[in-house]
Amino acid sequence: xxxxxxxxxxxxxxxxxxxxxxxxxxxxxxxxxxxxxxxxxxxxxxxxxxxxxxxxxxxxxxxxxxxxxxxxxxxxxxxxxxxxxxxxxxxxxxxxxxxxxxxxxxxxxxxxxxxxxxxxxxxxxxxxxxxxxxxxxxxxxxxxxxxxxxxxxxxxxxxxxxxxxxxxxxxxxxxxxxxxxxxxxxxxxxxxxxxxxxxxxxxxxxxxxxxxxxxxxxxxxxxx
Numbered sequence: 001x002x003x004x005x006x007x008x009x010x011x012x013x014x015x016x017x018x019x020x021x022x023x024x025x026x027x028x029x030x031x032x033x034x035x036x037x038x039x040x041x042x043x044x045x046x047x048x049x050x051x052x053x054x055x056x057x058x059x060x061x062x063x064x065x066x067x068x069x070x071x072x073x074x075x076x077x078x079x080x081x082x083x084x085x086x087x088x089x090x091x092x093x094x095x096x097x098x099x100x101x102x103x104x105x106x107x108x109x110x111x112x113x114x115x116x117x118x119x120x121x122x123x124x125x126x127x128x129x130x131x132x133x134x135x136x137x138x139x140x141x142x143x144x145x146x147x148x149x150x151x152x153x154x155x156x157x158x159x160x161x162x163x164x165x166x167x168x169x170x171x172x173x174x175x176x177x178x179x180x181x182x183x184x185x186x187x188x189x190x191x192x193x194x195x196x197x198x199x200x201x202x203x204x205x206x207x208x209x210x211x212x213x214x215x216x217x218x219x220x221x222x223x224x
Contacts, residue, residue, distance in 0.1 A: 062087040065097050065116050072111040074155035075133060075188070078102050084116060096120045106132035110155060118126035130196060139204035146193035151216050156185040157221040158197060160207055163214035181206035184221050 064085045067100040072082060080103050096118040123132030133154075134140050143160060145152075152158060160182040182203040189196035195218065199207060210216045 007037075021107065025035060040223055043046070061090045063090060063129050064088075065093055065095065067110045068113055068117060069112045072107045074107055074110055076107045077128070078105055078107065078117075078122075088116065094118060098122065108133055108135075119165060130188055133186070134198045135186070137201070138186075138198045139201055140188060140196050140198055141204050141207050142194045142196045143207065143218060144194045145218055148215075148218060152187050152195060152218070152220055153190060154187055156187045157223075158187060158195075158205075158222060159183055159184060160197070160199075160210065161217040162210040163216055181210045181216065185205040 007103075011061060045103045050053075065088050066083050069082055069084050069085045072078065076082075081217045083102060094116060098117045098119050102117050102122055105125055106128060107121060108123050109121040111121055128138055137166050162179045164183050182197065185197035185203070187195055188198050207216065
């Protein structure tokens with residue numbers, strides 16, 4: 001009578017094919033590597049999914065802010081029909097968004113239609129006129145422009161160049177370069193015969209000195 005010997009766990013029966021994970025000499029290392037990669041991929045996918053869910057959740061939270069109904073120009077005093085309340089996603093609202101109504105305040109830099117109104121583009125509450133357009137610490141100086149033909153508008157930037165000091169320089173037609181006494185000065189007012197610009201305290205003294213020798217040259221600074 002044939003005696004059956006029980007097979008030990010993990011042993012293959014005679015003629016039985018080895019499973020795939022036991023056919024390579026390095027089968028254990030490869031199996032562990034594959035398992036590790038699978039776990040890593042799963043963790044990455046879970047993290048991305050979690051971040052995406054957080055982003056979507058953040059975009060879904062909105063609050064009301066003041067936006068411009070149309071373009072607002074430098075020097076304009078905001079009226080009630082210039083702005084309106086709109087619900088915007090929290091993630092797109094700047095920290096500088098104006099808190100409360102800006103009606104009555106002066107625009108110090110252009111604001112385009114549908115843009116959230118920022119305190120950085122408004123004069124302090126209660127400040128009006130030219131004073132509202134002069135940056136803190138700067139000075140307002142009037143510069144004559146009659147006869148120059150140059151046309152500028154509020155919000156433009158100009159260089160102020162000192163006039164030639166002697167008649168000899170003009171008669172000799174030398175290629176002298178006038179000295180700039182103010183660079184990229186902000187135009188805050190335009191009249192028929194003069195413009196008013198905001199300059200630093202030091203530039204204000206230099207402009208005054210140039211005015212004592214004649215009419216300075218005003219050069220429009222290009223945007224960009």
